[in-house]
Each structure stands twice: as structure tokens, then as C-alpha cells.
Amino acid sequence: MECSSSHGSASEPHAALFFVLGYLPLREIFAAQRTCRSLRDAIAGDDLLWRGLRVEPPLSRKLTDGALIEVASRAKGRLTSLSLVDCWLITDAALRRVVDGNPCIVKINVPGCSRLTADGVVNLVHIMVDQKKEKEKKKRVVEVGINGIPGLGKEHLHALNTILAGEECSLDVQVCPKCDDVRVVTQCTRESCRATSVGQAVCRGCNFCIARCAECGGCVDGSGEDSACFHTLCLNCWLRLTKCSLCNRAVCSAHLLTHPGDLPSPFTCDDCSDPFSPPPYFDL
Numbered sequence: 344m345e346c347s348s349s350h351g352s353a354s355e356p357h358a359a360l361f362f363v364l365g366y367l368p369l370r371e372i373f374a375a376q377r378t379c380r381s382l383r384d385a386i387a388g389d390d391l392l393w394r395g396l397r398v399e400p401p402l403s404r405k406l407t408d409g410a411l412i413e414v415a416s417r418a419k420g421r422l423t424s425l426s427l428v429d430c431w432l433i434t435d436a437a438l439r440r441v442v443d444g445n446p447c448i449v450k451i452n453v454p455g456c457s458r459l460t461a462d463g464v465v466n467l468v469h470i471m472v473d474q475k476k477e478k479e480k481k482k483r484v485v486e487v488g489i490n491g492i493p494g495l496g497k498e499h500l501h502a503l504n505t506i507l508a509g510e511e512c513s514l515d516v517q518v519c520p521k522c523d524d525v526r527v528v529t530q531c532t533r534e535s536c537r538a539t540s541v542g543q544a545v546c547r548g549c550n551f552c553i554a555r556c557a558e559c560g561g562c563v564d565g566s567g568e569d570s571a572c573f574h575t576l577c578l579n580c581w582l583r584l585t586k587c588s589l590c591n592r593a594v595c596s597a598h599l600l601t602h603p604g605d606l607p608s609p610f611t612c613d614d615c616s617d618p619f620s621p622p623p624y625f626d627l
């Protein structure tokens with residue numbers, strides 16, 4: 344990102360940049376901060392910008408407890424939404440400090456934060472709900488995302504449901520009817536599966552128990568069709584998706600978006616483009 348005005352001068356950033364700041368991921372905001380003093384001042388002084396904090400890969404791998412506490416402090420006690428995706432270094436103690444210092448938090452999403460403990464998360468949600476009851480009677484805890492926290496069991500889920508009773512809250516995990524573990528449980532998107540209660544029961548489950556198409560969310564028989572992005576694909580989606588011009592494997596739409604180059608010029612998957620790796624169709 345570069346600072347330049349509509350007249351091309353290098354002194355002042357374009358006014359539009361200030362408006363898009365709120366939509367940028369944290370990594371881009373940090374990058375913007377380093378471009379010039381006006382943007383740095385605007386970012387530092389913008390309380391609203393810091394009220395919702397979302398850290399996701401690749402930045403999440405570097406987020407330490409100290410860094411989290413520092414970034415959260417920029418909300419000046421008004422943080423309302425905290426989303427930490429795969430932040431492996433974050434501990435219960437740091438998260439507790441952030442929640443203690445920000446009594447307005449109504450949404451906490453910490454999937455894959457593997458250093459957090461299930462007991463710590465239950466405790467944290469308890470504190471959030473108590474803070475709400477004390478400070479702002481009208482506001483409710485609205486969202487709790489804890490998929491992938493190590494050791495999360497039925498007793499924790501039961502404790503959370505008890506704490507959150509009466510709150511209009513969404514919790515991302517349930518007990519999977521197939522494996523009996525606490526995980527994200529999804530219902531099939533396929534109309535034919537949803538038509539009968541038997542059908543609904545057959546393919547309702549967690550991702551470990553039911554293979555689902557990455558494109559449409561429908562259940563898939565076996566391992567699904569050949570994909571070049573290693574996501575599971577159903578036959579219907581495979582037929583309409585873009586295929587690699589060399590190996591004829593399909594890629595899901597999300598992967599295609601991240602692929603460099605202009606489409607629909609012939610698409611070549613990562614395996615086939617890699618000069619050091621033999622294409623998969625030679626691997627017989």
C-alpha cells in the first residue's frame with residue numbers, strides 16, 4: 344500500500360483510504376500504519392477500528408500473549424468482538440486479561456487456539472456473562488466459537504449451555520450424533536437428504552464422520568471426486584468446476600480465487616506447474 348493523494352503527491356494519503364481501514368485485515372492495517380504519518384495517526388486515533396479484533400493465519404502464528412494484550416488495549420476497554428483463528432501461542436491468562444479489560448465483549452471466537460484449555464474457556468464465558476449482567480443488562484453474549492480447543496468434552500459443553508441459558512447465543516460446537524465427540528456438527532445441504540427425517544439423521548455429523556463437498560456442503564460417497572486442491576468434491580460440483588488442463592482434476596472456487604493469472608485462460612494446478620514435482624498423473 345502506498346500513500347499518494349489524488350494529485351499524485353507522496354505527502355498525503357487518498358481520503359478513501361481512511362474509509363476502507365475498517366474493512367482491512369489486521370495485517371493490512373499494520374502495513375498501512377508503516378506507510379506514512381497521516382495513516383499512522385488516523386489508525387492510532389480510530390477507536391472504532393479496534394473494537395472488533397480478528398487475527399487469522401498467517402499472522403495468528405506470530406501472535407504472542409504480549410502482542411494480543413497490546414493490540415487489544417488499542418480499543419481502550421471497548422472491544423466488543425474478539426476472533427483469534429489458529430493462534431497457537433495464546434494462553435488462557437492473556438485471554439482472561441483481555442476479557443477483564445473489555446467488559447463489552449459479546450463475541451469471542453477462538454477456533455484452533457491449541458494452547459487454550461477447555462476449563463479456561465468455560466471460565467472465560469462465565470466471566471463474560473457475569474460482566475454483561477452487571478454492566479449492561481440489555482446486551483447479551485451473542486457468539487462463542489471454541490471448535491478445536493484441546494480436551495473439550497461433554498462436561499464442558501454442559502457447563503457452557505448452563506452458563507449461556509437465557510442468552511441468545513450461538514455456540515459453534517455440539518455433540519456429534521455419530522462419534523459422540525464435541526465438534527462442529529453440520530446438516531447436509533442436499534435437498535434429497537433433508538427431505539426425510541431418516542435422511543437428515545443419516546448425514547448429520549461432524550467433518551470427521553461425514554465427508555462433505557467443499558463447494559456445496561452436500562454429503563459425499565467415499566472420498567469424492569479427484570481434486571487438485573485436496574478438498575473433497577461431489578460429482579455435481581466436480582462436473583461444473585474448472586479443471587487443470589494437464590491432469591483434469593478440478594479445483595474448488597475458493598482455491599481458484601487465490602490462484603494467480605487470468606482465467607479462463609488454460610488453468611494449470613500447483614502440482615502440474617511445479618517443475619520439481621512430477622505431475623500426479625505420472626504417479627501410477
Ligand SMILES: [Zn+2]
Nearest residue numbers: 519522549552
Ligand atoms: Zn463425529
Ligand SMILES: [Zn+2]
Nearest residue numbers: 556559577580
Ligand atoms: Zn458439491
Ligand SMILES: [Zn+2]
Nearest residue numbers: 531536546562
Ligand atoms: Zn446428505
Ligand SMILES: [Zn+2]
Nearest residue numbers: 587590612615
Ligand atoms: Zn494438474
Ligand SMILES: [Zn+2]
Nearest residue numbers: 572574595598
Ligand atoms: Zn479447494
